[in-house]
Every structure is written in structure tokens, then in C-alpha cells.
Amino acid sequence: MGSLTDERHTAPSPDAAPRWKNRAARRSGTLVLGALMLTACSSMVAPKPKDPEALAEYNEANDRFEPLNRKMYDLSVKVDKYSMRPVAKAYVWAVPVPVRKSIGNMVRTMNEPSVFFNDVGAGKPRRAGDAFVRWCINMVAGVGGFIDVAKYAGYPHHDNDAGLTLATWGVESGPYLFLPMMGPSSIRDGIGYGIDQGLSPWNYVPRGYGLLTFNWAYNIMGVINARADHLDDLDQVQRDALDPYATIRSAYQQQRKALAQAIKDDHRATVPDWYN
Known part of the structure; x- marks a missing residue:
């Protein structure tokens, strides 16, 4: 001083x-x-409207960064048009439905450890047990997850991730975000995505025995397969929706709320039905 x-x-x-x-x-x-x-x-930042009706819509959308998000959305659509969409269309044309379904099963099975850890974090031991059993059954009887044997054994897949786990803890979603080439998200879900990367054991594979190559192939095939699964849906939204951006935003927010509520409402006993 x-x-x-x-x-x-x-x-x-x-x-x-x-x-x-x-x-x-x-x-x-x-x-x-x-x-x-x-x-x-x-x-x-989108300014808060003063009209009560417009303000209610503004609060419901929870999209204070809408000007930036729309720019990121437009950029993603343009990049997708000349990159992922043609690849996904070629993938659908070249790969039969049963094979695509098997790849989807494999990707889902490889993600079960992350689901398990998040079920534990959400305080849902029954759901965690189901995820663990699914992983064990599909990795062995399902030939590395390509066949969803666990579903036929009474253990259907359920979704969970760190963003949903944080929601069960009462963490607010924060403003809506549209991440370039990653799609809809929020402050909470963006943080959750980073946590999920740390929870996935496949991100820690050693460099020997082709495991690193498998990890890259698994991630790339997962992205292509997921884009192919939503090919018709996204095309329809772009074609028919008056405001595709708002439609995707609304669908994403409703889905996340429904998934978080489903986890909160799951009060099943901690032992499987067959045990009783």
C-alpha cells in the first residue's frame, strides 16, 4: 500500500x-x-421480459443463454449436415438392423459400470444391483454385451448418469446449454458428464493387448450408432417443427425431469423379486 x-x-x-x-x-x-x-x-444472455406471460415462458424455458445457444445449435446443425449425418446414413444403409442393435447392446453394456456407480451415489441399492447383474450376465452370456441376455432374465436396462444423480441430491439443473456437436445439456448435466468420464473404467484401459484401440473403436461406434438411432427423429424435427431448437430444448428438459423423478420414485426392496 x-x-x-x-x-x-x-x-x-x-x-x-x-x-x-x-x-x-x-x-x-x-x-x-x-x-x-x-x-x-x-x-x-437473453434479457428478462417484463410482460408477465412472456416472463413465465422465459422462466419455463430456463434458457438465459438462448442467443449463444442458438448460435451453437445452428453451428452444430451445419457441421452435422456434412459430417455425422452422411456417415449415419451410410451406416444405416450398410449395416443390417440386427448388427446395429447388437452394437447398441454392447455400448449399453459397456456403460453399465457408470450406471452402477451412479445408482450407488443416488442411494438406490436395488437399481445398483440390477445394473451390476446386467453387466455380469451380458459380459459372459451375452458375448461381451452384444446380446442383451439380462433383459430376458428379468433385468431390463435403466438409465442413470451423474447429472441425474446430482438431481436426486437436489442440485438444480442451472441454465439450459447447447454444447457444440454434443447437443442439449445444462450446467448440472455438463458437470455430470465430466464426472461420468471419471467413473467409466474404460477410460483407464492400459496400452497393451489392443485395449486402447478397442476403447477408441467402442467410443466412435457408440457415437455413430447413437446418431443413426435418431436419424429419422432429428430429420422429422428439422422438417416439421416450427422452431426445431425450442422443440429439442423442451423434449430434453422434459426427459431429464422424468428420468430424475423415476429414480426418486424407485423405492423397491433391495433384494430381487426371485429371492422372495
């Missing part, structure tokens, strides 16, 4: 003049940069 006081009340020497000019330039540059950042941030 003493040095600042000296600078304010003591006239600078001729040798110090260039330093003062540099400081002034840096401060001016910082102020300009800060002003630009504030302007950019304000342009990313």
Missing part, C-alpha cells in the same frame, strides 16, 4: 515517465478488454 501512496502523491521522475505511460496503456487496455467482455456476455 505504501508504494501505491507514493506513486499517487509523488511526482514521477523523468526516467519514470515511460513506465507511467506503459501502466496507463495497460490499464486502458484492461478497461477496454473488460468492456468488450461485458458487452459479449450481455449479448449472450
Whole structure:
């Protein structure tokens, strides 16, 4: 503090003049940069409407970053049009339905450990037990997960992820986000995605025995297969919806609320039905 006081009340020497000019330039540059950042941030945030009906719609949409999200959506649609969509169409044309279904089963089985950990985190031991049994049955009897034997044994698949687990803890979703090339999300679900990456054991595979190659192939095939599964649905939304962005936003938010509520409402006993 003493040095600042000296600078304010003591006239600078001729040798110090260039330093003062540099400081002034840096401060001016910082102020300009800060002003630009504030302007950019304000342009990313949709202003709250004053009309009560419009305000109710604004709150229901939970999309304060709508201007930025719409830009990310438009960018993703354009990139998808010339990348993932043609690949998905070629994949659907070249790969028979039973094979695509088997690949989907494999991807789902490989994700069961993450589902298991999130079921434990949500305090749902019965769901966690089902996920664990599904993984064991499908990895062995289902030939590495390509056949969903567990479903026929009475253990159907259920969804869970870290975003949903946080929701069961009472963590609010935060504003809606549209992540480039990743799709709909939220502040909570974005954090949950990072947690899920840490929970997936396949992200820790060693470099030997072709396991790293398998991990890359598994992730790439999962992305292509998922895009192919929603090929017709997304095409229909783009073709028929008056506002495809708003339609996707609404569908995503409703689905996430329904999944989180289903987890909260699952009060089944901790032992399987056949045990009784």
C-alpha cells in the first residue's frame, strides 16, 4: 500500500515517465478488454421480459443463454449436415438392423459400470444391483454385451448418469446449454458428464493387448450408432417443427425431469423379486 501512496502523491521522475505511460496503456487496455467482455456476455444472455406471460415462458424455458445457444445449435446443425449425418446414413444403409442393435447392446453394456456407480451415489441399492447383474450376465452370456441376455432374465436396462444423480441430491439443473456437436445439456448435466468420464473404467484401459484401440473403436461406434438411432427423429424435427431448437430444448428438459423423478420414485426392496 505504501508504494501505491507514493506513486499517487509523488511526482514521477523523468526516467519514470515511460513506465507511467506503459501502466496507463495497460490499464486502458484492461478497461477496454473488460468492456468488450461485458458487452459479449450481455449479448449472450437473453434479457428478462417484463410482460408477465412472456416472463413465465422465459422462466419455463430456463434458457438465459438462448442467443449463444442458438448460435451453437445452428453451428452444430451445419457441421452435422456434412459430417455425422452422411456417415449415419451410410451406416444405416450398410449395416443390417440386427448388427446395429447388437452394437447398441454392447455400448449399453459397456456403460453399465457408470450406471452402477451412479445408482450407488443416488442411494438406490436395488437399481445398483440390477445394473451390476446386467453387466455380469451380458459380459459372459451375452458375448461381451452384444446380446442383451439380462433383459430376458428379468433385468431390463435403466438409465442413470451423474447429472441425474446430482438431481436426486437436489442440485438444480442451472441454465439450459447447447454444447457444440454434443447437443442439449445444462450446467448440472455438463458437470455430470465430466464426472461420468471419471467413473467409466474404460477410460483407464492400459496400452497393451489392443485395449486402447478397442476403447477408441467402442467410443466412435457408440457415437455413430447413437446418431443413426435418431436419424429419422432429428430429420422429422428439422422438417416439421416450427422452431426445431425450442422443440429439442423442451423434449430434453422434459426427459431429464422424468428420468430424475423415476429414480426418486424407485423405492423397491433391495433384494430381487426371485429371492422372495
